[in-house]
Amino acid sequence: MTHTVLVTGVSRHIGARVATVLAADPDISRVIGVDTVPPPSLMREGGISLGRTEFVRVDLRSPDIAQVIAAADIRTVVHMSLVSAPSRSGGRVAMKEHNVIGTMQLLGACQRSATVRRVVVRSTTAVYGSSPRDPAVFTEDLEPHDGPSHGYAKDAVEVEGYVRGFARRRPDVTVSLLRFANFMGPGVDSPLTRYFTQPVLPTVFGFDPRLQFVHEDDAVEVLRRMATEDHSGTFNVAGSGVLLLSQCARRAGRPSLPLFSPAFKVLGSAARRLGLVEYSPEQVRLMSHGRAVDTGRLEAALGWKPKFTTGAAFDDFLRSRGLHPFGGVRS
Numbered sequence: 001m002t003h004t005v006l007v008t009g010v011s012r013h014i015g016a017r018v019a020t021v022l023a024a025d026p027d028i029s030r031v032i033g034v035d036t037v038p039p040p041s042l043m044r045e046g047g048i049s050l051g052r053t054e055f056v057r058v059d060l061r062s063p064d065i066a067q068v069i070a071a072a073d074i075r076t077v078v079h080m081s082l083v084s085a086p087s088r089s090g091g092r093v094a095m096k097e098h099n100v101i102g103t104m105q106l107l108g109a110c111q112r113s114a115t116v117r118r119v120v121v122r123s124t125t126a127v128y129g130s131s132p133r134d135p136a137v138f139t140e141d142l143e144p145h146d147g148p149s150h151g152y153a154k155d156a157v158e159v160e161g162y163v164r165g166f167a168r169r170r171p172d173v174t175v176s177l178l179r180f181a182n183f184m185g186p187g188v189d190s191p192l193t194r195y196f197t198q199p200v201l202p203t204v205f206g207f208d209p210r211l212q213f214v215h216e217d218d219a220v221e222v223l224r225r226m227a228t229e230d231h232s233g234t235f236n237v238a239g240s241g242v243l244l245l246s247q248c249a250r251r252a253g254r255p256s257l258p259l260f261s262p263a264f265k266v267l268g269s270a271a272r273r274l275g276l277v278e279y280s281p282e283q284v285r286l287m288s289h290g291r292a293v294d295t296g297r298l299e300a301a302l303g304w305k306p307k308f309t310t311g312a313a314f315d316d317f318l319r320s321r322g323l324h325p326f327g328g329v330r331s
Helices: 013-023 064-072 091-112 151-169 191-196 216-228 245-252 261-274 281-289 296-302 310-321
Strands: 004-008 030-035 053-057 076-079 118-124 174-180 182-184 201-204 213-215 233-237 256-259
Touching: 004 013, 004 064, 013 030, 013 053, 013 216, 030 064, 064 091, 076 091, 076 216, 091 118, 091 151, 118 151, 118 216, 151 174, 151 281, 174 216, 182 191, 182 216, 182 310, 191 281, 191 310, 201 245, 201 261, 201 281, 213 216, 213 310, 216 233, 216 296, 233 296, 245 256, 245 310, 256 261, 261 281
Parallel strands: 004 030, 004 076, 030 053, 076 118, 118 174, 174 233, 182 213, 201 256
Antiparallel strands: none
16 A cells, blocks of 8 residues: 655754655655745755655645545554744744634644544643642643633644644544654754854843753654554653752753743843743743653553754754853863
8 A cells, every 4th residue: 555644844854854754765656745835955056856845835724634634545644743833924923823723724634634643733831830749750641721812822732732633523633742842952943942052141140940851852753763663642751850950050061041931021021022942931930940851651552762962952952052161161
């Protein structure tokens, strides 16, 4: 049987890497990558393919995605299109429409499809929120004490609700929901990686949160496995171990600037308006209370564990940016 895969969000780094890896799989006959704009690597003259990936310009908020799925006899859908920060042009409203309405349109098309048999959705550990009452480690079945009420994390909570509804309506489809910790690695450009490249790192006075990262290579490998194997359910994805924010600052060779919480929020609002660093409300809460998750379910299902620990993923990111601790070069 031919195996055709649709990957959304291929204009962003991780989505493009996932499409490339799947296109190199001899058991996959065709990979179609969709997004509102071509990946940067495809915008050179005459190039509209990434490996064997066929790029199709589609806005997930439109019904056009259903036509793509129907015309190509898609068997597996890998949904990588969630946006974690608003663009300057579209703002928060456009971001929410893309994340939530776009996912609804995509799942509606999958529900009507006679060929789709596997759906993989990228979510985030931010759905657990960050609260002083949180457990030391979140498992997939724990409910947060204080769930997210803003931005990307709130969008992800809504997206997960629609994904679970789809899974109930189409029990014949394998649905994998992946809650990723913050991506880290040489190619990752995110609010958090931009935070760590600042000359001085503002912190919330009196707090030293635990942070957890997943290396981009491990994230791509998890997505590849989920796209080619049947693993239904919700899975946390993160490198083992945690780093305190103070440890991250020392590893990066960056001085920290402790601020009382109101001042930190004021600074965050100013930085967000200037487009410098995205201090969203959920980012501020993460910088206060941190978050850690258990990945035992993922490791048991795949018989595999991430190669990079949280610390190793952060160190690889630092090396790629030429960042070193005070007093010398990291070995």
